[in-house]
Amino acid sequence: MLVGLFIPCYINQLYPQVGKATLELLEKLNVEVVYPSGQTCCGQPMANSGYEYESLGTCTNFVEKFKEFDYIVTPSGSCAYHVKKHYDILPESEEVTKVRNNIYELCDFLVNVLKVKNVGARFPYKVGIHKSCHGLRGLRLGSCSEKVTETYSYIGELLNEVTDVEIIELTRPDECCGFGGTFAVTEEAISVKMGKDRVQDHLDNGAEVITATDTSCLMHLEGLVTRNKQPLKIRHIAEILNSIE
Amino acid sequence: MNSRENILSRIAANKPDLLELPKVNPDVFIDGKNIIDEFTKKVEIAGGNLFEVVSNEDLISQVITMFPEAKINFSTLKGTESFNTLSVDANKAPQDFEDLDILILESNLGVAENGAVWLPDNNMPMRVLPFIAKHLVIALKKEAIVTFMHQGYQKLASEGTDFGVFISGPSKTADIEQSLVIGAHGALSLSVFLM
Amino acid sequence: MSHSKAASIFNKDEKKVNWHDKALWFVRHKRDKSTHTVAGWEELRNLGHGIKAHTLSNLDTYLIQFEENALKNGIQVHWAADGDEHNRIVHSILKEHHAKKVVKSKSMLTEECHLNPFLEADGIEVIDTDLGERIVQLAKEPPSHIVLPAIHKTKEEVDELFQEHLGTKPCDGDPQYLTGEARKHLREKFIQADAAITGVNFAIADTGGIVVCTNEGNADMGAHIAPVHIACMGVEKLIPKQEHLGVFLRLLARSATGQHITTYSSHFKKPREGAKMHIVIVDNGRTEQLSRPDFRASLHCIRCGACMNTCPIYRRSGGHSYDATIPGPIGSILSPGKDLKKHSSLPFASTLCGSCSDVCPVKIDIHAQLYKWRQIITKETPQPFVKKTSMKMMGNIFSKPMQFNKVGGIARWSLRNLPKGVINSKPNVWGKGRDLPIGPKESFDTWYKNRKKDE
Numbered sequence: 001m002l003v004g005l006f007i008p009c010y011i012n013q014l015y016p017q018v019g020k021a022t023l024e025l026l027e028k029l030n031v032e033v034v035y036p037s038g039q040t041c042c043g044q045p046m047a048n049s050g051y052e053y054e055s056l057g058t059c060t061n062f063v064e065k066f067k068e069f070d071y072i073v074t075p076s077g078s079c080a081y082h083v084k085k086h087y088d089i090l091p092e093s094e095e096v097t098k099v100r101n102n103i104y105e106l107c108d109f110l111v112n113v114l115k116v117k118n119v120g121a122r123f124p125y126k127v128g129i130h131k132s133c134h135g136l137r138g139l140r141l142g143s144c145s146e147k148v149t150e151t152y153s154y155i156g157e158l159l160n161e162v163t164d165v166e167i168i169e170l171t172r173p174d175e176c177c178g179f180g181g182t183f184a185v186t187e188e189a190i191s192v193k194m195g196k197d198r199v200q201d202h203l204d205n206g207a208e209v210i211t212a213t214d215t216s217c218l219m220h221l222e223g224l225v226t227r228n229k230q231p232l233k234i235r236h237i238a239e240i241l242n243s244i245e
Numbered sequence: 246m247n248s249r250e251n252i253l254s255r256i257a258a259n260k261p262d263l264l265e266l267p268k269v270n271p272d273v274f275i276d277g278k279n280i281i282d283e284f285t286k287k288v289e290i291a292g293g294n295l296f297e298v299v300s301n302e303d304l305i306s307q308v309i310t311m312f313p314e315a316k317i318n319f320s321t322l323k324g325t326e327s328f329n330t331l332s333v334d335a336n337k338a339p340q341d342f343e344d345l346d347i348l349i350l351e352s353n354l355g356v357a358e359n360g361a362v363w364l365p366d367n368n369m370p371m372r373v374l375p376f377i378a379k380h381l382v383i384a385l386k387k388e389a390i391v392t393f394m395h396q397g398y399q400k401l402a403s404e405g406t407d408f409g410v411f412i413s414g415p416s417k418t419a420d421i422e423q424s425l426v427i428g429a430h431g432a433l434s435l436s437v438f439l440m
Numbered sequence: 441m442s443h444s445k446a447a448s449i450f451n452k453d454e455k456k457v458n459w460h461d462k463a464l465w466f467v468r469h470k471r472d473k474s475t476h477t478v479a480g481w482e483e484l485r486n487l488g489h490g491i492k493a494h495t496l497s498n499l500d501t502y503l504i505q506f507e508e509n510a511l512k513n514g515i516q517v518h519w520a521a522d523g524d525e526h527n528r529i530v531h532s533i534l535k536e537h538h539a540k541k542v543v544k545s546k547s548m549l550t551e552e553c554h555l556n557p558f559l560e561a562d563g564i565e566v567i568d569t570d571l572g573e574r575i576v577q578l579a580k581e582p583p584s585h586i587v588l589p590a591i592h593k594t595k596e597e598v599d600e601l602f603q604e605h606l607g608t609k610p611c612d613g614d615p616q617y618l619t620g621e622a623r624k625h626l627r628e629k630f631i632q633a634d635a636a637i638t639g640v641n642f643a644i645a646d647t648g649g650i651v652v653c654t655n656e657g658n659a660d661m662g663a664h665i666a667p668v669h670i671a672c673m674g675v676e677k678l679i680p681k682q683e684h685l686g687v688f689l690r691l692l693a694r695s696a697t698g699q700h701i702t703t704y705s706s707h708f709k710k711p712r713e714g715a716k717m718h719i720v721i722v723d724n725g726r727t728e729q730l731s732r733p734d735f736r737a738s739l740h741c742i743r744c745g746a747c748m749n750t751c752p753i754y755r756r757s758g759g760h761s762y763d764a765t766i767p768g769p770i771g772s773i774l775s776p777g778k779d780l781k782k783h784s785s786l787p788f789a790s791t792l793c794g795s796c797s798d799v800c801p802v803k804i805d806i807h808a809q810l811y812k813w814r815q816i817i818t819k820e821t822p823q824p825f826v827k828k829t830s831m832k833m834m835g836n837i838f839s840k841p842m843q844f845n846k847v848g849g850i851a852r853w854s855l856r857n858l859p860k861g862v863i864n865s866k867p868n869v870w871g872k873g874r875d876l877p878i879g880p881k882e883s884f885d886t887w888y889k890n891r892k893k894d895e
Contacts, residue, residue, distance in 0.1 A: 013852055058838035133795075255728075274479050406709065
């Protein structure tokens with residue numbers, strides 16, 4: 001099994017530690033993993049802004065770089081969802097279909113492909129899980145509060161096995177943080193307000209750390225926490241799972 | 246082309262290919278709940294009161310105790326004529342019942358999942374009555390309660406009602422700051438008497 | 441005004457935003473509590489979706505069947521191609537009956553057609569009888585929500601309005617007292633009404649009957665007292681058979697308010713003795729929406745308002761920020777179909793979080809349709825130069841890995857080295873309320889390549 005590691009554009013440039021943690025974690029679990037050079041972005045920033053057609057080159061590059069792998073793993077539910085859901089703008093080919101079928105968000109890959117839950121991590125903090133929307137309602141990485149189904153959460157199941165971690169319950173278990181790509185800028189007032197409310201929910205319930213499957217949500221929440229000098233740390237789930245504190 | 250033809254032809258041109266009509270299988274909703282308990286609970290959740298009685302006379306005497314100040318009363322139950330203080334006949338206008346205090350009607354169908362009772366207009370001498378009366382009282386036989394709306398409509402399929410209403414609880418509103426207030430335009434209270 | 445502008449104005453009063461958000465979240469929470477006790481809820485949603493999809497695929501036949509049965513039942517049926525024709529039909533029915541005083545129960549369709557001002561221009565008094573609608577009518581505002589029209593008003597505001605218009609005593613916004621006074625005021629209107637107008641929740645093809653759902657009983661108080669009842673419906677209100685009400689009445693109230701059914705679900709089939717009943721069937725853009733494969737499922741909507749209650753943006757921007765008859769997520773996929781330019785900001789008033797689609801009782805893929813409208817809007821309406829060029833640039837950079845690395849390097853350097861004041865200066869909207877990350881020295885890409893070299 002050869003895994004291609006996709007490190008989304010903003011993680012690559014702004015949060016390399018999330019990429020490192022993902023890679024190290026996969027290697028620890030004896031996965032043969034390669035980071036194909038020349039990868040950039042999944043195309044989502046343009047597409048969600050209504051410029052799908054400007055993302056064609058980006059998507060083509062993505063398929064080109066990842067078509068050889070058995071699995072594509074990425075520390076982002078949002079990007080994985082975008083490739084799965086919206087790569088219908090590319091002419092349908094065997095390669096495109098393969099890439100769309102084989103891309104996995106990290107937690108999904110651990111729980112459902114590797115079938116591991118305990119990755120041997122230790123993280124002695126009270127952690128609140130922010131359930132990033134595209135992973136949750138797009139990829140169904142967990143049960144959604146709107147739907148009447150059995151309860152489950154891949155990120156929760158993994159975190160639950162981490163030594164000394166305490167998972168805190170939120171008042172609103174899966175409300176959006178308000179990032180939303182260019183929404184964060186075009187609807188600045190609402191975006192900031194949504195983020196503030198998410199942060200407050202974590203604080204009210206005693207979280208010391210907020211984690212999520214998506215760095216984009218976390219970048220937004222971190223921006224608020226830093227600006228407002230709030231006592232919260234922000235960690236991507238890969239960083240926690242790779243942690244031996 | 247008039248608007249009717251215009252609309253119909255546009256639909257014919259714009260609609261997708263015929264899609265199958267799904268079959269409703271009520272069995273998938275079976276939840277094993279006790280039907281009378283569930284009905285009782287749902288009537289109360291909807292803001293109604295529920296009592297058990299053995300006879301029409303029993304029902305009337307309880308109603309009289311419940312509403313000692315009521316002056317204008319009307320019931321369609323058999324053997325309760327002495328309770329009535331007015332008659333409902335064709336000469337009267339709906340407005341004439343504005344001061345009706347208590348109305349007692351019979352229902353032949355109750356639905357456990359939501360506490361609703363069905364009132365067809367052949368069970369009431371005038372359509373406005375259950376809405377204009379201050380206090381609505383319903384007599385319902387336990388055997389007339391079904392589990393879900395699906396079974397309710399199965400029962401209604403053979404009835405050719407000109408007007409009918411499912412009523413669940415008294416009239417209510419929460420339009421001012423989401424505060425529930427009982428008694429908007431219709432009945433101020435609803436009491437269901439199970440027999 | 442664009443949605444974002446209206447939303448930022450609404451957000452100037454954070455306390456009010458919190459209050460509005462909590463009021464609607466409370467409704468969403470009640471919805472969860474009641475739906476989670478229904479075994480087979482998801483199957484019920486599938487049925488709701490399937491029945492509506494089927495009905496639309498055979499809508500002309502069902503409308504003809506409905507009309508035929510309604511006529512047999514002694515109801516007069518009228519057809520209106522647009523809002524203007526709808527208004528003229530209603531007006532002429534009222535004229536024919538010399539009706540001067542009209543009571544109206546909730547109907548989003550008559551809002552959409554602007555019926556009230558049309559009738560009022562001819563001296564006809566139209567009283568909205570749903571309490572929430574009466575409140576906004578007195579305030580001369582449109583409803584801000586389709587189920588809770590006055591959800592944006594505090595009880596103190598209602599108190600003041602009623603003092604001014606109904607002569608009530610000051611009461612610190614006591615809902616019990618205010619509702620009681622409204623009851624008295626509207627009871628008089630019901631008794632005196634010459635005609636009643638209602639909306640339609642469901643129209644049943646095989647019986648020719650209609651169903652109207654209310655909690656207050658206002659539709660029935662109007663329709664059973666006035667000598668004329670006019671029911672106005674969009675073409676999409678049809679369902680094939682009466683038994684299908686079993687599905688929709690189970691879905692509707694639970695999704696809307698968390699009730700297991702509305703207090704009154706009234707089934708009108710024939711006019712009462714001595715009274716007249718009319719049904720006006722309206723298109724007003726619906727058949728055009730039917731022609732759009734990506735968007736026709738928006739016509740499944742049963743107007744429960746659940747997508748508004750769940751929408752984190754709606755809750756924090758208020759219904760009026762959408763400047764459309766139907767606000768919120770469902771409105772944002774319906775409105776562009778009517779006027780793409782006017783409503784072009786609405787599909788962007790979303791993070792595409794998908795909560796609306798999951799809460800929808802008839803499984804409309806609302807967030808997927810928002811995404812699709814965005815693709816159309818950027819092509820068919822004028823876009824800001826900056827947005828257009830930056831998207832093109834971004835598309836270019838991401839297609840060429842070398843450029844991506846170069847631009848990424850510059851961005852990281854700037855974030856690391858420029859003073860905060862420069863980074864957060866005005867053109868950076870992000871920085872108004874949030875910090876940007878500190879740019880790391882090394883990208884993942886560089887780190888990985890160096891690590892490989894070291895191996």
